[in-house]
Amino acid sequence: MPHPALPPQLAAAVPFLWHNPACQASAAALRALPYGKADIDAAIARWQRFAPLLAHCFADSVAADGRIDSPLLQQDGGVLVKADHALPVTACIKARGGVYEVLCQAEALALAAGLLPAGTGYEVLAGDAARALFARHTILVGSTGNLGYSVGVMARALGLQVEVHMSSDAKAWKKDRLRALGARVVEHAGDYASAVSSARTLAASDPLAYFIDDESSLLLFFGYAAAAHDLKAQLDAAGQRPTPARPLRVYLPCGVGGAPGGVAFGLKCLYGDAVQIVFVEPVASPCFLLRLASGDDALSVYDIGLDNRTLADGLAVPRASATVAGLVQHLVDAVVTVSDDSLLAEVRRQWQQHALRLEPSAAAGFVAHQLAASSWAQDVIPVVWTTGGNGLPDEVFLPLLAG
Numbered sequence: 001m002p003h004p005a006l007p008p009q010l011a012a013a014v015p016f017l018w019h020n021p022a023c024q025a026s027a028a029a030l031r032a033l034p035y036g037k038a039d040i041d042a043a044i045a046r047w048q049r050f051a052p053l054l055a056h057c058f059a060d061s062v063a064a065d066g067r068i069d070s071p072l073l074q075q076d077g078g079v080l081v082k083a084d085h086a087l088p089v090t091a092c093i094k095a096r097g098g099v100y101e102v103l104c105q106a107e108a109l110a111l112a113a114g115l116l117p118a119g120t121g122y123e124v125l126a127g128d129a130a131r132a133l134f135a136r137h138t139i140l141v142g143s144t145g146n147l148g149y150s151v152g153v154m155a156r157a158l159g160l161q162v163e164v165h166m167s168s169d170a171k172a173w174k175k176d177r178l179r180a181l182g183a184r185v186v187e188h189a190g191d192y193a194s195a196v197s198s199a200r201t202l203a204a205s206d207p208l209a210y211f212i213d214d215e216s217s218l219l220l221f222f223g224y225a226a227a228a229h230d231l232k233a234q235l236d237a238a239g240q241r242p243t244p245a246r247p248l249r250v251y252l253p254c255g256v257g258g259a260p261g262g263v264a265f266g267l268k269c270l271y272g273d274a275v276q277i278v279f280v281e282p283v284a285s286p287c288f289l290l291r292l293a294s295g296d297d298a299l300s301v302y303d304i305g306l307d308n309r310t311l312a313d314g315l316a317v318p319r320a321s322a323t324v325a326g327l328v329q330h331l332v333d334a335v336v337t338v339s340d341d342s343l344l345a346e347v348r349r350q351w352q353q354h355a356l357r358l359e360p361s362a363a364a365g366f367v368a369h370q371l372a373a374s375s376w377a378q379d380v381i382p383v384v385w386t387t388g389g390n391g392l393p394d395e396v397f398l399p400l401l402a403g
């Protein structure tokens, strides 16, 4: 049934820029939230505790300092690119949350088993005693692909069992890649939301199982939020000092909302009104826009006649995270919807002109920036977050370039 408050472009699947009327001055919006800087600082401290272990587990891809971060690139027209398509270990933004929550659980298990007495370095978690402990435990997750991979890589590196629930139409190569890690992949006839719900139910009945909830985990959220500090350090080093008169405008591809929501929260905590947050969604799956415009947590894109079918598989989510929407509804400045054709064209352009290997989801920020540049002109520092792609095998990436 149509909803009176909804912009007509939404159900018509027409790309457009939507300004969030509920966006507030950041100080007021943040003050009303039960979480804040301390939660992000705790996440940063945990990343630091684990840095030596990460450097040990992923010696080929993670630098000696053990930080999982991506470069900040510059393109023509002053566009900055936060290049998470090249993030070490998993080549996607979901690692910032998924790897982080596996670390949280590993730390909790190890502390409970007495493996981390005060002063112990976290490299001990790569040792035999920890591996024997972890091998008895299973992490479950429901995913469109990239969260499952991020969780799978980290969990398997520590010797945890992992079971990833995915919709049957999730990309086959993403399932194969998980199986190659030793993860169990469970396919569901339904969509991403039903895969998440099955994993949640199964985990609830197994005392040795831990469920990573893409739809409502605060640990994922704070793991993503810590990325804001990585970006700020790079902007500081580049001499970029945003102000409310010349703010950062950050374009974030949005699926269920966790990754962009966490980053948005982190950035607003750091920059206040000197940052504008723009979520970007496919025209077939604008679940976050739908939630913000309707205020209705239960509404899905199917309810307004959309089919949730998009090339941007990481963003093919029918219903936004109610948890994340509740936290960031007053912090998101705008949402842009984009067509699959424009994503494909941008994947090609980024490869040809800048040698960036992006999956369609990850090209969304560029398309949104082009749309906003004409209809929302303002002196801003544009930052496009490229959220995944370097992991695409040739047999998947090259066909995207053809035609």
Ligand SMILES: Cc1ncc(COP(=O)(O)O)c(C=O)c1O
Residues within 6 Å of the ligand: 092, 093, 094, 144, 145, 146, 147, 253, 254, 255, 256, 257, 258, 259, 260, 313, 314, 315, 317, 359, 361, 362, 387, 388, 389
């Ligand atoms: C490449 C890519 N970009 C963006 C996102 C969006 O993240 P979220 O679903 O947390 O909104 C995803 C989600 O899987 C993704 O795979």
